[in-house]
Each structure stands twice: as C-alpha cells, then as structure tokens.
Amino acid sequence: MIVALTVFVALGFGMALPFLIISFVPALARTMPRPGHWMLTFKQILAFPLYATAVWLLWVLGQQTSSDAMAMVIGACVLLAFAAWLYQQRQITKGGWRYVSALLILLCLFTSFSVLRSPFLETRSASAAVVEDANYQAYSDALLADLRAQGKPVFVNMTASWCITCLVNERVTLSADSIVTALQEKDVTYLKGDWTNNDPAITAVLKQFETSGVPLYLMFPADASKPAEVLPQILTEGIVMEALTRI
Numbered sequence: 471m472i473v474a475l476t477v478f479v480a481l482g483f484g485m486a487l488p489f490l491i492i493s494f495v496p497a498l499a500r501t502m503p504r505p506g507h508w509m510l511t512f513k514q515i516l517a518f519p520l521y522a523t524a525v526w527l528l529w530v531l532g533q534q535t536s537s538d539a540m541a542m543v544i545g546a547c548v549l550l551a552f553a554a555w556l557y558q559q560r561q562i563t564k565g566g567w568r569y570v571s572a573l574l575i576l577l578c579l580f581t582s583f584s585v586l587r588s589p590f591l592e593t594r595s596a597s598a599a600v601v602e603d604a605n606y607q608a609y610s611d612a613l614l615a616d617l618r619a620q621g622k623p624v625f626v627n628m629t630a631s632w633c634i635t636c637l638v639n640e641r642v643t644l645s646a647d648s649i650v651t652a653l654q655e656k657d658v659t660y661l662k663g664d665w666t667n668n669d670p671a672i673t674a675v676l677k678q679f680e681t682s683g684v685p686l687y688l689m690f691p692a693d694a695s696k697p698a699e700v701l702p703q704i705l706t707e708g709i710v711m712e713a714l715t716r717i
Contacts, residue, residue, distance in 0.1 A: 531591075533631040534667055539591050546582040553578035605650060609663030611671055618694045623658045623717040626698070628672055628686035630665045635703060636685040643705040652714050691717040 492498050532540040553575045560571050585591070607613065609626060617624050627644065629636040643649060653660055663672045665684050676686055679700055687701035701713055 530632040535591055539588070542585050542588055542591070546585040549578040549582045553582075605645075606660040606662045609661040609672070611675075614661060614690075617659050617661075618690060621692050621694065623656060623692045624661060624688075624690040625653065625658050626661045626663065626675075626686075626688040626690065628663045628665060628675060628684050628688075630684050632666060633684050639685060639687075639703075639705045643707055643710060646707055648707055649710050652711060656714055656717065658714065658717070689713045689717060 492502075528540050528543060531543060556571045556575050556578070560568055606627070609628070614624060614626065627636075627640070629640065631637075652658075663669070663675070665672045665676075676683065679686060679688070679698075685703050687703075687705065688698040689701060690698045699713055699716065701709060
C-alpha cells in the first residue's frame with residue numbers, strides 16, 4: 471500500500487511541477503505558447519496515441535482469448551460509434567424518427583455491453599498459451615525441483631504473450647544461434663513460464679524474487695545449494711553468455 475501511494479504521489483507531483491515552477495517564477499509564463507488554433511490541432515494529434523493504445527489492448531485481448539473475442543469487441547465498438555452518431559443526428563431528426571433512433575441507440579448499447587458476458591471473452595488456460603518447441607519446456611515447480619535435485623543447471627524465463635519486452639528479448643536474444651548453442655553445450659535446461667493469464671504458480675515465483683511482473687529471468691547453477699542469479703529485464707547476448715559462464 472505504501473509503495474502504491476508513493477507512486478501516485480510522485481505522479482501527482484510530476485504533473486503539478488510545471489505549474490508550481492511558474493507560480494514561483496512568474497517570468498517563465500512569458501515563455502509559454504499563446505492560445506490559438508494550434509491547440510485544437512494538437513488535441514486532435516493526441517488522439518492517435520490513444521488509438522494506438524486501443525489497438526494494443528485489442529492485441530492483448532487476442533493473446534489472452536482468441537481472434538473471435540477481438541472481432542466481437544471491435545464489433546461492439548462499431549455499434550457504440552453508430553449509437554453516438556444516431557444521438558448526434560437526433561438533434562436534426564423530426565417526428566417519429568426520433569423515437570426510432572432512440573430505440574436503435576438503446577439496442578446498440580444493449581448489444582455492445584452484452585458482449586462482456588460472452589463466453590468468447592474467457593481467458594485461455596496457460597497450457598494453451600504456451601507453445602512447445604525443441605528449445606524449451608513448460609515451467610512447473612515440480613520440474614524445476616527435479617532438475618535441481620539432479621544437479622542440472624536451469625534457465626527460467628517468466629514471460630507473457632502481451633509483454634513487449636519479453637517478446638523482444640525472446641526474438642532478438644534468446645533465439646540467437648549463439649545462445650541456443652551455448653545452452654545445449656552447457657546442458658542447461660530452458661524452462662518457460664507463461665504468465666499471460668496470471669498463473670498463480672508463476673505469481674508465487676515473482677513474489678519470491680520480489681518482482682511485480684514479467685519478464686523475470688533466472689539462471690540456476692548446477693549446485694543446488696547456490697541461489698539463482700536474477701538477470702536484467704533487458705537481455706543481450708553478452709549478458710546471457712556471461713551468466714552461463716558462472717554456472
């Protein structure tokens with residue numbers, strides 16, 4: 471709770487800081503741009519980052535559910551936009567068409583919000599989200615304990631399909647031929663845990679290593695008495711190679 475309050479206090483102070491500075495140094499107000507038509511243009515430009523955020527959120531939804539869910543949500547957005555257009559047109563609509571448009575608006579709103587109860591929006595299980603290949607195995611506490619008991623080094627990658635940093639690290643660094651070869655040569659078992667839908671087992675591991683989210687990279691040495699090394703969230707081939715030399 472204290473950490474969360476500290477974060478929000480810092481955010482509020484950062485937003486208020488420009489006004490505080492101008493209050494203490496009024497001469498700085500003369501450096502501010504004057505109001506004008508540019509403000510309307512700037513406001514419209516700022517809409518595009520919001521559109522990009524909506525696209526990213528839809529992509530996250532698709533990763534957690536399916537493309538059918540994405541299509542349903544996009545369709546609901548279209549209905550909401552149509553309802554907003556109908557509401558605007560009611561100002562110039564006369565007679566019985568006003569009642570027809572009101573009925574259509576209610577129908578659009580009802581249909582849009584009913585999407586939230588659709589079974590298509592249910593998240594997939596973690597096992598369905600993890601894609602098996604020859605390079606890694608799906609993480610489990612039991613498997614990790616068994617490998618450590620056998621005295622085998624283990625590399626653990628806690629990731630999520632909506633995590634951009636995780637995807638970049640996997641595509642750029644962990645999939646590099648040099649890293650794959652080094653893992654094989656040192657007989658390191660590569661385990662990948664999928665936190666796309668907030669797996670409780672992976673959440674427990676994140677709490678154990680005092681991190682609030684993914685990515686989390688752990689290099690367990692062959693000696694089970696030694697603790698895991700926590701690697702940085704931004705990986706390079708050099709960082710992983712150096713970690714492999716210490717196991």
